Amino acid sequence: MTDHQLAHATFHVMGDAVIPQFWTDYFGVSPSSAITKGESFTTPSGRVSRTPGRVGLWAVASKPFVRSNELEPHLRFLIERLNLTRPDLRETLEREGVKVRFWCYWDNESGDRVPDVPDDIRTMMEAIGGTVEIDEYR
Structure with missing residues (x-):
């Protein structure tokens, strides 16, 4: 495997009502990224944003x-780390007025790679009202 991974995934909680600290406490995990709508935030480069967040995000x-280089291990890691099979998750998401998704990076420069998102993961995401989105790069 090269230093450049050909796949990875991020779990996003998104919406105007996202309060990052709530989701940090709920999942018991510090986020990779957090934005509160209307407030400055730290960009991926480590700088403070020039404009306030347009939407809330916890990721x-x-x-x-x-x-x-396959998606499945990345997705299973996030499912386990965040305990996404917990019975109250869909209800909590609806109550908090937010949406969730897996955002998946998929490098397909060769043109012959097919993303591997198992049916059980798609079903789980549908059950909590979430989506799986694949951002493919060629």
Whole structure:
């Protein structure tokens, strides 16, 4: 495997009502990224944003923890780390007025790679009202 991973995933909680500290406490995990709507935030480069956040975001990325060019290990890591199968998750998301998704990076420069998102993961995300989005790069 090269230093550049060909796949990774991030779990996003998004919406105007996102309060990052609530989700940090709920999941018991510090986010990779957090934005409160209307407030300045730290950009991926480590700088403070020039404009306030347009939407709230709480996110945890798999990339620092999982070394794989396939999506499945990244997704399973996030499911386990955040305990996304907990029975109250959908209700909590609806009550807080937020949406969730897996955002997946998929490098397909060769043109012959097919993303591997198992059916059970798609079903789990549908059950909590979330989506799986694949951002493919060629």
